[in-house]
Amino acid sequence: MLEELKTLCEINGISGEEGAVAEYICSQLEGNAEYKIDNLGNIIAFKKGRQASGKKVMVSAHMDEVGMIVTYINPDGTLKISPVGGIDPRVVFGRKVEVGKNRICGVVGGKAVHNLSADERKKSVPFDSMTVDIGTDSREESLKLVSLGDSVCFDSRFARFGDGLVASKAIDDRAGCGIMLRLIREELEYDTYFTFVVQEEIGLRGATCAAYTVNPDYALVLESTTAADVPTASEEKKVCVLKGGPVVSFMDRHTIYDKELYSLAFKTAEELKIPCQTKTMVAGGNDAGAIHITRQGVKTAAISLPCRYLHSPYCVIAEEDLENTYLLVKNFIDRIHKR
Template identity: 35%
Template sequence: MTKLNDRLTMLKELTDAKGISGNEKEAREVMKKYISAYATEVYTDHLGSLIAKKVGKEDGPKVMVAGHLDEIGFMVTRIDDNGFLYFQTIGGWWSQVMLAQRVTIQTSKGDITGIIGSKPPHIMPAEARKKPYEIKDMFIDIGAASREEAESFGVRPGDSVIPYFEFTQMKNEKLLLAKAWDNRIGCAIAIEVLKQLKDVEHPNVVYGVGTVQEEVGLRGAKTATNTIKPDIGFAVDTGIAGDTPGISPKEADSKLGDGPQIILYDASMISHKGVRDFVVKTAETNDIPFQYANIAGGGTDSGSIHLTANGVPALSITIATRYIHSHAAMIHQDDFDHAVQLIVEVIKGLDADKVKEITFN
């Protein structure tokens, strides 16, 4: 593998880190490692979300930029007499992307490798081959011959199970393939925003946040926002790319490399018009490419951010991503760069008067 530059090394470490919902410690430590140098203060809330505070002006408007630390995965629920593991999905999975995929189980004795078992087609009736295999019937094979042997490996019910995939730079080096882009790319954006604001004067207090448990109900965003009490909130996340075969423009029309997505609507919120208009104007003024998108069947942390206390004007800015909620997904580096540039320019354009104008637009 070609030697990675500093940014790609950060992205590799973020995506390689294991961190399903409810067990985000490893991912949080990686984000803390990279964001601490650019923050005035770094701390966590009581649920485990990471909060990095960067002061421009101490009494200035509070601006929250939040990616979520957690990724989808599984939790061990039962070990049968033959040493096979049964599991609960954590986050949204489609059964057809799961069979015969490698996973890592985090045990009390260290990580062990498993595979989600599947029947050979040779012994399946023709009709059975046409039907999706139900998740409730799936199991994980760790090479144990009995429950006792599986337990001797350190496996217990409640253990986290993480998809396994190696970070890969494609032949087109702008494209990156990895597990957990949803949503370590949001965490990377938060890190890079604070980095680019390090020596920039602005009259705001910026919070780069890595929230927990987004995939199971936007939970960490609730506690983190309540801790920060921001004046403006941005969720930075992955969005749907529509540039692969089988997806119609009616379903999704965003393309990798055409700029960050400004989410108009999702199942958890309607974007705040004042914030949205200001972000669009900032993008147009600075010639930053962007795309409009909506996500009728899912939500982002903005869904919790905007309902905190007496309300927080909020917007989701996302990165078009192929193959999310599977073992591996693909992003375009230009979209990452332009998302960071857009958020930095937005923050530079904010002050108390502008926040007041936006809030009541």
């Protein structure tokens, strides 16, 4: 599963440019599920189970990752960028990036720290003062390699480290995509819909349409959520912790989750004897925000992987949480069908 997560994370796909991710996913769906791609680029897959429950259950994860987009090319050849999705500018400055489909290597930089005033040194570099340098000296030179609107992705290494941890860009939400692919390759008890959706990071847009099309009775969103279990956060602000198992939310900034499904998730984890936790803050949001208010409304749950340093070049998760999230999701889907 880790091997496929690495493959998925290394593909570049900011919101609106999910094509390469979709291409890989479709290659894996071939022969394992029926699928179609809708007008926005969502993949809507149907996996036949051993039986039909009479309930339509939709499991969803988003394909897009946060990144940047080229908005302007300066006369000196450097590129101006804007964030796509919520990114703290402090995790962008000084990084290696890949620009466009040809993955042109560049670095994000600005004035050397030595040449800053005392005041400037205390401030982070905002996006409008950053430029990407690809080694050119003129706009003409840059235009041969880069176009306005090209995506800019973190060039970060996928690495296992410490005691069973994994670091990479784009774990949010390729981890969710990876779990769904694993489920689709296995035999399932019940007929189930799986949607790989676009444009979550810029406002839950893909899920809005995918949920309309599928028109499910129940939905389960697979996500990665902020684990703030770092020394700077007080106990109640940790939200969730690594190695604490999958995270089931009761409420976030976009959704108040279905109470029965919430309890059912915990009950399922208990029976499986795997750890499970909830979010201790009402923070963040995910595609459930769009899905649960689709048509007349959909009973929705979200199961998330606890993830440190979300929306940065190095999201960090624990391998055991990934495995436990998969286990919970697999069994939880059956429980929903059996209700």
